[in-house]
Amino acid sequence: MNTLSYGLLSLLTRNSRTGYELTQNIQPFWQAKHSQIYPLLAQLEQKGYVEFVHVPQSDKPDKKVYSLTDNGREALQQWIAQPTDEPVVRDELALKVFCIGLVSKEQALKVLYEREEYYQKKKEKFAQTYERIKQESAKPLEELEIHDPLFGLYVLIQKATLKVDADLVWCEWMKTKLK
């Protein structure tokens, strides 16, 4: 079973979700399109790791709400105990920056500004998620411990925020380099 499949199971530990929601919710951690997610959900259902109920809707299209089975939960626990794959990062910006001397400072700055805007939007999104779970949580977030259902999401937002801040620091520094 591939890593994305485990990722879908992982999201389902918090609550039941539709394929549509899973596609959206997994984006911050693993970029994938719905055309990849839906077939994987069908596989997971065949394996007995998830089950779904049809939910007819009048105003919107009908949906399938997936939830994790006990077998699915066990599969997740075994997966966590396995060695973790190294992260895969593919960033076109890095490839451009390597040969950025080919263009003018003005052109280079354009590339940089575009990316800076992207990082700022990311940061904003993380801040929103942080506020959302702050409301959702009974305890203050700093007091959450590992077995709290919000713990994972909370520490992941911390990680993402630290990294995007590093990216923004780099952007600022680069702007001084490029006058």
Add this chain to the structure above:
Amino acid sequence: MNTLSYGLLSLLTRNSRTGYELTQNIQPFWQAKHSQIYPLLAQLEQKGYVEFVHVPQSDKPDKKVYSLTDNGREALQQWIAQPTDEPVVRDELALKVFCIGLVSKEQALKVLYEREEYYQKKKEKFAQTYERIKQESAKPLEELEIHDPLFGLYVLIQKATLKVDADLVWCEWMKTKLK
């Protein structure tokens, strides 16, 4: 032409390299295996963006040393002016952390330690590359400007170091969270 192909051209702006070297050198910026690189180099050669010379070796296998053509350089400049794709990150750790409450603190710490070690090794590698280009450079690195052939690599190492430091800060913080 795909992004990796431009990445290969980008590396060749600094100096000529073999397919074997390109495979190694591109890893920090874009993870790819030699089985993907070699066919792309053949394509780039057919398009006239690179050319190669056979270099026979007695102690080691013969090699092909690729270099960038003027057409290749032009293609690169046009590519830089295009909008930059958003980075793709696929990190199994994030998926595990999301549901880390399924396992014990001890198990969670194992996962964390494994990744911390990985980040430390990364940091060490970046430090080595930094020292290497420091020696290679005529000027102090802080004084490099955009058109210096080492500029791109220098600023990329700064970026990578900032990010890996953020990752290590998160690991330390997580260790306190997991006692």
Add this chain to the structure above:
DNA sequence: AACGTATATGTCAATAATGACATAACAAAG
């Protein structure tokens, strides 16, 4: 009225990427 966006699920062809296989010569370690 026409258009874009959000919700919602799905298939399928094409492309990207990996893992395994193949070859070969030398060096170092056990």
Add this chain to the structure above:
DNA sequence: CTTTGTTATGTCATTATTGACATATACGTT
């Protein structure tokens, strides 16, 4: 003396991922 690692290039089957196509309803905008 055998195994393991490094250098070096390549192919090919399989898997992962994307992009396009398909369908349907509702809502807000031009």
